[in-house]
Amino acid sequence: MESVRILYMEDNPGxxxxxxxxxxxxxxxxxxxRDGKIGLEMYLNGQYDVIAMxxxxxxxxxxxxxxxLASRGPLPPIVMITGKGSETIAVEAMKMGAGDYVIxxxxxxxxETLPGIIERLLERKHLIEEKEAxxxxxxxxxxxxxxEEQFRVLSQISPVGIFVSDADGKITYWNxxxxxxxxxxxxxxxxxxxxxxxxxxxxxxxxxEWYEWYESAExxxxxxxxxxxxxxxxxxxxxxxxxxxxxxxxxEIIGFVGNITxxxxxxxxEEENHHLRNYLSNxxxxxxxxxxxxxxxxxxxxxxxxxxxxxxxxxADAVGxxxxxxxxxxxxxxxxxxxxxHTREVRSDLGRIYIHDGERRYEDVLIYPLITDGVEGAVIRxxxxxxxxxxxxxxxxxxxxxxxxxxxxGMAHEINNPLASMMQTAGVMSSRLANINLPANQRAxxxxxxxxxxxxxxxxxxxxLRMIATINESGRRMxxxxxxxxxxxxxxxxxxxxxxxxxxxxxxxxxASTDYDLKKQxxxxxxxxxxxxxxxxxxxxxxxxxxxxxxxxxxxNGAEAMQEExxxxxNGIRKGKKPCFILRLAHEKEAGSLRIEIEDNGPGMDExxxxxxxxxxxxxxxxxxxxxxxxxxxxxxxxxxxxxxxxVKSVPGEGTTFIISLPVExxx
Amino acid sequence: MKSILIIDDEQAVRDSFADYFxxxxxxxxxxxxxxxxxDLLETESPDAAVVDVRLPGMDGNDFIRKAYPLNPExxxxxxxxxxxxxxxxxxxxxxxxxDRLFKKPVTRMDNLEKEIIRTIRNIHGKEVADE
Numbered sequence: 001m002e003s004v005r006i007l008y009m010e011d012n013p014g015x016x017x018x019x020x021x022x023x024x025x026x027x028x029x030x031x032x033x034r035d036g037k038i039g040l041e042m043y044l045n046g047q048y049d050v051i052a053m054x055x056x057x058x059x060x061x062x063x064x065x066x067x068x069l070a071s072r073g074p075l076p077p078i079v080m081i082t083g084k085g086s087e088t089i090a091v092e093a094m095k096m097g098a099g100d101y102v103i104x105x106x107x108x109x110x111x112e113t114l115p116g117i118i119e120r121l122l123e124r125k126h127l128i129e130e131k132e133a134x135x136x137x138x139x140x141x142x143x144x145x146x147x148e149e150q151f152r153v154l155s156q157i158s159p160v161g162i163f164v165s166d167a168d169g170k171i172t173y174w175n176x177x178x179x180x181x182x183x184x185x186x187x188x189x190x191x192x193x194x195x196x197x198x199x200x201x202x203x204x205x206x207x208x209e210w211y212e213w214y215e216s217a218e219x220x221x222x223x224x225x226x227x228x229x230x231x232x233x234x235x236x237x238x239x240x241x242x243x244x245x246x247x248x249x250x251x252e253i254i255g256f257v258g259n260i261t262x263x264x265x266x267x268x269x270e271e272e273n274h275h276l277r278n279y280l281s282n283x284x285x286x287x288x289x290x291x292x293x294x295x296x297x298x299x300x301x302x303x304x305x306x307x308x309x310x311x312x313x314x315x316a317d318a319v320g321x322x323x324x325x326x327x328x329x330x331x332x333x334x335x336x337x338x339x340x341x342h343t344r345e346v347r348s349d350l351g352r353i354y355i356h357d358g359e360r361r362y363e364d365v366l367i368y369p370l371i372t373d374g375v376e377g378a379v380i381r382x383x384x385x386x387x388x389x390x391x392x393x394x395x396x397x398x399x400x401x402x403x404x405x406x407x408x409x410g411m412a413h414e415i416n417n418p419l420a421s422m423m424q425t426a427g428v429m430s431s432r433l434a435n436i437n438l439p440a441n442q443r444a445x446x447x448x449x450x451x452x453x454x455x456x457x458x459x460x461x462x463x464x465l466r467m468i469a470t471i472n473e474s475g476r477r478m479x480x481x482x483x484x485x486x487x488x489x490x491x492x493x494x495x496x497x498x499x500x501x502x503x504x505x506x507x508x509x510x511x512a513s514t515d516y517d518l519k520k521q522x523x524x525x526x527x528x529x530x531x532x533x534x535x536x537x538x539x540x541x542x543x544x545x546x547x548x549x550x551x552x553x554x555x556x557n558g559a560e561a562m563q564e565e566x567x568x569x570x571n572g573i574r575k576g577k578k579p580c581f582i583l584r585l586a587h588e589k590e591a592g593s594l595r596i597e598i599e600d601n602g603p604g605m606d607e608x609x610x611x612x613x614x615x616x617x618x619x620x621x622x623x624x625x626x627x628x629x630x631x632x633x634x635x636x637x638x639x640x641x642x643x644x645x646x647x648v649k650s651v652p653g654e655g656t657t658f659i660i661s662l663p664v665e666x667x668x
Numbered sequence: 669m670k671s672i673l674i675i676d677d678e679q680a681v682r683d684s685f686a687d688y689f690x691x692x693x694x695x696x697x698x699x700x701x702x703x704x705x706x707d708l709l710e711t712e713s714p715d716a717a718v719v720d721v722r723l724p725g726m727d728g729n730d731f732i733r734k735a736y737p738l739n740p741e742x743x744x745x746x747x748x749x750x751x752x753x754x755x756x757x758x759x760x761x762x763x764x765x766x767d768r769l770f771k772k773p774v775t776r777m778d779n780l781e782k783e784i785i786r787t788i789r790n791i792h793g794k795e796v797a798d799e
Contacts, residue, residue, distance in 0.1 A: 409751060409752065412749070412750070412751040413722065413749045413750045413751070415749075416749030416750075416751075416771070416772045416773060417678050417681060417749045417772060418678075418680075419749075419772070419773045420678075420681045420684070420749060420772035420773035420774065421678060421680030421681045421684060422680075422773070423773040423775060424681065424684035424685065424688070424772075424773055424774055424777065425680060425683070425684040425687075427684070427688070427775070427777055428684050428687040428688045428691070428777075431688070431691060432687075432691065438691055439693065440690065440691045440693070441691070472775070475773060475775075476775060479773055479775075482751075483751075486751045
């Protein structure tokens with residue numbers, strides 16, 4: 001045992017020395033202070049277990065020392081040594097916290113009692129200390145218990161799963177919420193059991209991440225991993241886990257604490273978001289229109305597949321670049337785009353003309369400003385309306401023809417009667433002038449003394465019969481014109497029969513091949529015919545004679561055109577290529593129609609002619625050679641009488657293709 | 669000699685028919701309206717009649733409806749310049765009315781004559797095969 005150190009404050013050196021010696025014998029170590037002031041300093045600078053002191057001292061008195069010490073903290077065990085008759089001082093000292101007191105007796109007996117007193121004091125101090133230690137331990141354990149309770153309650157009510165593991169990464173604690181997230185009880189999750197709850201596809205990566213992490217946990221800030229847990233019923237829960245290391249006072253890792261959050265809803269929202277994005281872009285991509293988004297600087301923000309198809313530029317290459325550079329055709333629209341964004345109104349440019357592969361095409365450009373707050377930009381929609389524009393042209397054509405037809409119906413009767421006078425009279429005239437065997441002629445000739453032969457000879461010599469023939473021919477052409485014009489007016493009698501268009505076309509070819517036109521000097525037989533007929537063509541409800549009229553008309557026009565281009569020159573030498581028709585028949589199942597194509601390799605026509613080709617009285621033939629009604633009548637027969645479509649494609653110098661579509665099902 | 673009634677309000681047309689048939693040894697009887705023709709039928713019984721449809725006053729259809737009961741052996745041929753005209757169904761059923769319609773201008777008078785003869789033969793129940 002360490003020797004007890006005692007500070008003895010005594011101004012009487014002899015007495016002090018005596019006490020020192022006596023105490024030393026009792027096994028105590030005693031330092032002497034000559035007065036209160038020195039004693040106070042020594043106590044504060046040294047390590048003393050007990051203070052013994054005299055009341056009467058220079059510097060501070062004993063009571064003053066006690067007062068000063070008491071003001072500085074807990075008092076050490078103090079023995080107050082007072083003279084006889086100073087018991088009040090002793091009592092005062094005891095009140096102030098001194099441990100005990102001794103009365104100086106003259107015979108010095110108090111030297112003998114002092115060690116006992118000190119012993120007692122020390123014992124008492126020891127007991128007090130022990131009690132305090134016990135109380136402190138109790139307090140600490142109470143505090144720990146409270147901290148643990150706090151943690152337990154916190155972790156119980158926590159919306160996130162909480163776990164604690166030891167330094168080996170084995171789970172030692174697992175809260176209720178974690179049971180819900182993982183579908184495993186606390187016991188099941190303990191140690192490394194938790195790994196069984198992880199979705200098989202995620203298990204490997206989570207485990208390797210976890211072990212890799214805790215082995216190097218000192219280096220890492222915290223652990224973070226995402227995975228799925230699957231409970232026994234197969235319910236999947238998405239979770240994100242985080243962990244940090246716990247360290248003791250020596251900075252040694254004593255374990256890990258972490259939380260696991262259920263992010264299933266978040267994941268679903270994410271998936272939904274993703275799905276929605278896909279769905280939206282799918283919608284945008286499915287649109288038959290070019291849809292392009294631009295920001296306020298005219299840079300591309302959105303680029304759908306139709307835009308890619310129209311430009312050949314992919315979305316990746318387009319987004320972020322100026323539209324005017326990516327899609328030069330729209331450069332002229334940028335002013336309108338700015339205007340639309342500025343006014344927040346839709347702007348449009350309809351029926352723009354552009355040239356694509358040398359072909360004139362039409363498009364509608366519509367600019368929609370984005371009007372949601374905080375979004376600056378516009379969506380540009382481009383629709384190819386070429387077919388529509390052509391259809392409209394055709395409809396205008398039909399309208400024109402119908403009005404021609406209406407007019408013709410009114411005129412026909414008025415024209416036909418004088419025409420009948422003229423032609424029928426001319427017919428009788430030619431019979432009276434040229435028919436030498438007609439009895440009435442012979443009788444009349446005889447009466448005036450000439451022969452019918454002489455009369456006919458005169459008429460022939462003077463060209464009278466030729467003149468009459470001219471009258472008849474002209475009359476016939478007039479009748480044709482009226483008849484053709486009338487076909488615009490007549491409503492079709494809905495045909496009750498269906499026909500095989502292939503054989504109809506073949507019969508028409510035969511008919512055409514007998515058609516040898518002296519004036520145009522063409523011979524149908526010299527034309528090559530290529531037939532490209534689909535097999536299994538459906539029968540088509542139609543008026544066969546009218547369709548034949550159309551086919552014959554187209555074939556005749558084509559033959560004449562090819563004659564100009566490919567026939568013989570004035571010396572009978574063949575010019576250029578051999579005339580050739582390509583005839584195609586196809587069943588267009590989706591459109592529910594039969595498509596007839598008649599392609600020639602004649603001179604073709606330019607855009608201006610192509611546009612007017614079906615117009616009544618439009619002709620490219622020299623005056624007197626064509627009425628300009630053939631194709632318009634054909635067009636009318638197909639579109640109005642049969643509910644079909646007729647169009648023409650042509651490349652100047654290469655040829656012309658007429659396309660006729662007839663509905664396979666009769667329209668009600 | 670067979671007689672033929674020509675009803676047409678236009679004189680030149682009427683004459684051209686009459687001249688043709690006269691040369692073919694018919695006896696033409698001209699009328700410029702249905703009313704005139706009906707008057708004529710009180711005294712005449714022609715073998716055939718070429719009837720225009722659009723006439724001043726009574727039209728050609730009504731004329732035939734009135735005339736054929738009077739002269740059931742007369743062959744009626746309708747000849748019109750109206751493009752939309754069709755022989756009315758009630759007249760189509762009458763055997764002495766040709767169902768073949770002739771449109772003016774008639775460029776082939778010989779066909780008209782043949783049809784007239786065919787219709788006359790029909791009325792008399794004769795074979796048509798040799799036509």
